[in-house]
Amino acid sequence: xxxxxxxxxxxxxxxxxxxxxxxxxxxxxxxxxxxxxxxxxxxxxxxxxxxxxxxxxxxxxxxxxxxxxxxxxxxxxxxxxxxxxxxxxxxxxxxxxxxxxxxxxxxxxxxxxxxxxxxxxxxxxxxxxxxxxxxxxxxxxxxxxxxxxxxxxxxxxxxxxxxxxxxxxxxxxxxxxxxxxxxxxxxxxxxxxxxxxxxxxxxxxxxxxxxxxxxxxxxxxxxxxxxxxxxxxxxxxxxxxxxxxxxxxxxxxxxxxxxxxxxxxxxxxxxxxxxxxxxxxxxxxxxxxxxxxxxxxx
Amino acid sequence: xxxxxxxxxxxxxxxxxxxxxxxxxxxxxxxxxxxxxxxxxxxxxxxxxxxxxxxxxxxxxxxxxxxxxxxxxxxxxxxxxxxxxxxxxxxxxxxxxxxxxxxxxxxxxxxxxxxxxxxxxxxxxxxxxxxxxxxxxxxxxxxxxxxxxxxxxxxxxxxxxxxxxxxxxxxxxxxxxxxxxxxxxxxxxxxxxxxxxxxxxxxxxxxxxxxxxxxxxxxxxxxxxxxxxxxxxxxxxxxxxxxxxxxxxxxxxxxxxxxxxxxxxxxxxxxxxxxxxxxxx
Numbered sequence: 001x002x003x004x005x006x007x008x009x010x011x012x013x014x015x016x017x018x019x020x021x022x023x024x025x026x027x028x029x030x031x032x033x034x035x036x037x038x039x040x041x042x043x044x045x046x047x048x049x050x051x052x053x054x055x056x057x058x059x060x061x062x063x064x065x066x067x068x069x070x071x072x073x074x075x076x077x078x079x080x081x082x083x084x085x086x087x088x089x090x091x092x093x094x095x096x097x098x099x100x101x102x103x104x105x106x107x108x109x110x111x112x113x114x115x116x117x118x119x120x121x122x123x124x125x126x127x128x129x130x131x132x133x134x135x136x137x138x139x140x141x142x143x144x145x146x147x148x149x150x151x152x153x154x155x156x157x158x159x160x161x162x163x164x165x166x167x168x169x170x171x172x173x174x175x176x177x178x179x180x181x182x183x184x185x186x187x188x189x190x191x192x193x194x195x196x197x198x199x200x201x202x203x204x205x206x207x208x209x210x211x212x213x214x215x216x217x218x219x220x221x222x223x224x225x226x227x228x229x230x231x232x233x234x235x236x237x238x239x240x241x242x243x244x245x246x247x248x249x250x251x252x253x254x255x256x257x258x259x260x261x262x263x264x265x266x267x268x269x270x271x272x273x274x275x276x277x278x279x280x281x282x283x284x285x286x287x288x289x290x291x292x293x294x295x296x297x298x
Numbered sequence: 299x300x301x302x303x304x305x306x307x308x309x310x311x312x313x314x315x316x317x318x319x320x321x322x323x324x325x326x327x328x329x330x331x332x333x334x335x336x337x338x339x340x341x342x343x344x345x346x347x348x349x350x351x352x353x354x355x356x357x358x359x360x361x362x363x364x365x366x367x368x369x370x371x372x373x374x375x376x377x378x379x380x381x382x383x384x385x386x387x388x389x390x391x392x393x394x395x396x397x398x399x400x401x402x403x404x405x406x407x408x409x410x411x412x413x414x415x416x417x418x419x420x421x422x423x424x425x426x427x428x429x430x431x432x433x434x435x436x437x438x439x440x441x442x443x444x445x446x447x448x449x450x451x452x453x454x455x456x457x458x459x460x461x462x463x464x465x466x467x468x469x470x471x472x473x474x475x476x477x478x479x480x481x482x483x484x485x486x487x488x489x490x491x492x493x494x495x496x497x498x499x500x501x502x503x504x505x506x507x508x509x510x511x512x513x514x515x516x517x518x519x520x521x522x523x524x525x526x527x528x529x530x531x532x533x534x535x536x537x538x539x540x541x542x543x544x545x546x547x548x549x550x551x552x553x554x555x556x557x558x559x560x561x562x563x564x565x566x567x568x569x570x571x572x573x574x575x576x577x578x579x
Contacts, residue, residue: 005474005475005478006478006484006487010484011483011484014484014485015395015399015403015484017395018395018396018398018399019395019396019399019400019408019411020396021392021393021395021396022392022393022396022455022459023396023411025392025451025452025455026418026452026455029430029448029449029452030418030421030426030452032429032433033426033429033430033433034421034425034426034429036428036429036432036433037425037426037428037429040428040429094316097309097312097313097316100309101309101312101313104305104306104309105306105309113313113316115563116313116316116317116320116321117316117320118562119320119321119324120320120324121558121562122555122558122559122562122563123551123555123558124512124513124529124530124533124551124554124555124558125513125515125530126513126515126529126530126531126533126534126554127530127533127550127551127552127554127555129534129537130533130534130536130537130547130551131323131327131548131551132323133537134327134330134537134542134544134547134548135323135326137542140338140544142323142326173319173320173323230420233422234420234422234423234424236423236424236515236516237515237516237530240515240516240519240534241515241534241537254422254424255422255424258424258425258427258428259424259427259516259520262427262428262431263427263431263520268428268432271427271428272428272429274424275422275424275425275426275427275428276425278422278424278425279421279422279425282420282421282422283417283420283421285420286416286417286420287417289416290413290416
């Protein structure tokens with residue numbers, strides 16, 4: 001705004017108060033907890049045993065010296081990369097399919113397909129979690145019914161080593177519509193003339209996709225994949241509801257490890273150290289993201 | 299240019315695959331919720347008796363079924379609605395004025411504050427779990443509606459500010475200038491010009507904040523001790539190691555979908571903006 005209205009002192013003070021209000025709220029319920037988690041991570045704090053001693057970096061040494069913690073870290077990244085990668089391909093594929101159906105048949109068909117694809121989004125994660133847990137049970141689940149139809153053995157899948165992958169499948173099932181919707185909206189807003197011009201100039205459908213459509217989608221893809229990656233990295237509900245990190249620790253990620261250390265083992269100090277380790281990666285990504293965007297704007 | 303028959307057949311095949319992937323688990327689960335409590339559809343047959351008794355049991359308690367869960371999730375539904383409504387009230391009232399200023403003013407400090415919200419939005423919830431649990435325990439707010447609502451409002455504060463700012467951006471500043479020239483004070487303009495014009499956008503934002511609180515699981519899990527258990531906890535509670543009441547679990551799951559289904563299928567056009575926090579319109 002070039003000529004600012006309400007530039008008198010009183011209005012400016014009111015505006016200052018208004019803009020500060022949510023940040024005061026966040027100071028109390030976000031910034032203070034962040035300070036607290038860092039402070040607690042340097043203590044051996046177990047209220048159940050009346051223990052509360054400053055131990056410096058001992059919690060971190062214990063965690064990073066434990067081979068299992070490295071498995072948790074690795075598994076968190078595997079979960080993120082596999083889920084986001086698969087959801088990305090399925091979401092983009094679904095969006096392209098919807099656009100193609102709209103062209104080959106009618107917009108109404110495309111609209112119907114869209115409603116079908118976003119069906120998993122109306123499940124609250126807890127409901128999707130219990131539904132899929134049920135699907136994998138040995139005697140009642142439909143997954144085993146299908147396996148039996150093909151003469152394959154039925155198993156209680158969520159207590160086998162496959163559990164971690166099956167939770168990822170649930171995550172992909174539940175969250176692919178998120179990327180699908182974003183890609184579909186972006187595809188429908190692309191200028192049709194540009195794509196037609198490329199086709200008229202002799203580009204094949206595949207060439208038009210790789211050299212025209214995909215580059216135009218790149219900004220949307222960057223934002224959507226960044227958000228989705230950080231959300232998937234934080235994933236807790238499906239894992240907790242379906243396996244609680246088990247069997248053993250075979251599906252335990254950093255999020256589950258933090259939760260278990262705090263609320264099952266009641267080691268609040270060590271859990272805080274896990275919490276700090278968990279948030280390092282998203283913080284780095286967000287700061288990098290903002291720095292890159294700043295660089296591009298200038 | 300009419301697409302060839304082969305191409306149209308391929309597209310239909312693609313649609314069929316997609317529909318199977320999303321609809322099949324849903325349909326089977328729906329069938330489970332409609333089967334007599336204590337029974338599971340055998341293989342892939344429609345059961346002889348379809349009944350709403352599981353829904354009755356879930357809403358009104360055990361008198362509807364001979365075997366099965368004897369508890370009702372009605373209190374959990376009420377808890378969820380209270381917590382989500384409180385979260386909406388807190389989040390919107392705290393963030394509205396701020397969103398207005400972010401929309402109308404530019405400064406270095408404002409930019410930094412605005413970008414800082416991204417950091418808050420992306421912080422893993424478990425990292426905050428221990429300190430927030432200890433804080434809420436210290437203030438005696440564990441297992442209360444307001445305690446959980448305060449946390450949910452914090453989690454959705456960035457979304458709330460981003461979305462409302464986006465909607466206020468769409469209100470022409472000339473409307474405010476006209477009121478300014480007529481002598482209205484800043485607070486008057488905000489109350490009588492901006493708020494009414496931004497109301498539809500605030501309503502959409504309120505829906506997003508409501509649903510985010512409604513589906514939130516982890517903080518509800520650590521902060522509740524029975525009396526303030528929200529619906530997701532009740533649904534997850536059906537699936538225990540000892541006994542699982544599948545039909546009631548399915549019925550409760552479908553009941554829990556009502557708010558999301560209403561919003562997604564009625565207000566779908568706002569969805570993309572909300573999901574990406576206003577970054578993609």
